[in-house]
Amino acid sequence: MLTRTLLLAALCASATPALADTIYVRAGRLIDPEAGKVLDHRLIRVENGRVVAVTADAPVPADAQVIDWSGYTVLPGLIDMHVHLADVDQSENVAEPLLHSAMEIAYIGARNARTTLMAGFTTVHNVGNFRAYADVELRNAIARGDVIGPRISAVGAYVTIPGGGGEVTGFAPDVEVPADMRAGVVADAADTTRKVNALFQHGADSIKLIATGAVLAQGTEPGQQELSEDEMRAAVEVAKARGSWVTAHAHGAQGIKAAMRAGVKAIEHASLIDDEGIAMAKAKGVWLDMDIYDGDYIADYGRAHHWPADMLRKNDETTQAQRDGFAKAVKAGVKLSFGTDAGVYPHGLNARQFKYMVRYGMTPMQAIQAATTVSADLLGWSKDVGALSPGHYADMIAVRGDPLADISVLEHVEHVIKGGDLVK
Ligand SMILES: [Zn+2]
DSSP states (O other), rough: OOHHHHHHHHHSSSSSOOHHHHHHEEEEEEEEETEEEEEEEEEEEETTTEEEEEEEOOOTTTOOEEEEEEEEEEEEEEEEEEEOOOOOOOOOOGGGGGGGGGHHHHHHHHHHHHHHHHEEEHHHHEOOOOSSSHHHHHHHHHHHHHOOOEEEOOSEEEBOOOTTTSOOOOOOOOOOOOOGGOTTTSSSHHHEEEEEHHHHTOOOOOOOEOOOTTSSTOOOTTTTTTSOOOHHHHHHHHHHHHOOOOEEEOHHHHHHHHHHTTTEEEEETTOOOOOHHHHHHHHHEEEEEOOOSSSHHHHHHHTTTTOOOOHHHHHHHHHHHHHHHHHHHHTTOOOOOOOOOOSSSSOOOOHHHHHHHHHHTTOOHHHHHHHIIIIHHHHHHHHTSSSSTTTTTOOOOEESOOOTGGGGGGGGEEEEEEEEEEEO
């Protein structure tokens, strides 16, 4: 702990004070997403990186280490279930990933991890990178304390059909793509079993399927199913046997339902989901992870920077439909996690999605729960993250103002503690 804290202090330009193993955090106001309540004047006691008590504010021992957030609203560290830290940001060139070495991607990943943590996101589900295992290595480097970033649940690579939404596209037919960009490209169900086993063998925490075409991959259509239901079921069976789970990128209504029938735990995007799909998600307890902010970013930035016309068309075809589907899913009581697809737009702007979630039907507390307790449940990490009751990691953030009155204050996180270390 001491070593890690010192290392952290050395890595942070604005050196953080070395913290003793017991610290107290005074919270002016504490948002408790487990109870759906707000409590004034709380004292959070942290030992060895975990919360051990949350009480009414009270005197502390004279020599105690205290972080005084009495002028702030305090929340558990936020969770983003859909980020791509270990890749180049989206650009007008769909073949852009071929212009960067694996080594460069590692440094880019370290930068993006730091940016994400500073924005208040202390846990992320990193759902794919073109260089296989870039996310696994980043996760391990953060866990060792070599670089700072959020806790990462990694998928290793995209599981996709050849030329599908999880492949690098947009290059000449005689260009040979590096092998580490094809670790998750599958030919059939048997091949899916082999490749998914390999992903776990090399450190994946869970599996990411590309069930349909994608907005930002050339020659694929979001409405079209890509992986077959049999291939998806093969992946789910391997994951279940290993005590893990599967999430599926799926825009089109048929692909969404096929993925749910195959047994996935979550659907990402769900842009063109129909009423039957919403009912199925509700009945099966499948989480929908809908990135309802980034369509606006792609439309504005993409147009200004002359992104390919088919990308902008596909974005237009999915943006409003997805928001309408989200509003229906909120009304239907479907489990909705918080996932943004950061990487499609700049990392660190993740919290911009909150106001869209409120605009399309959630209460501010529901939106906060989506990014804390609900996402922690989906990860299977609810004993460790997503709340500040005793036993959880001391991952917390401080904002000025009241996010329940104005959810956009979460876009301006002033302070961050991760595992008891003040990192911002
Ligand atoms: Zn994505």
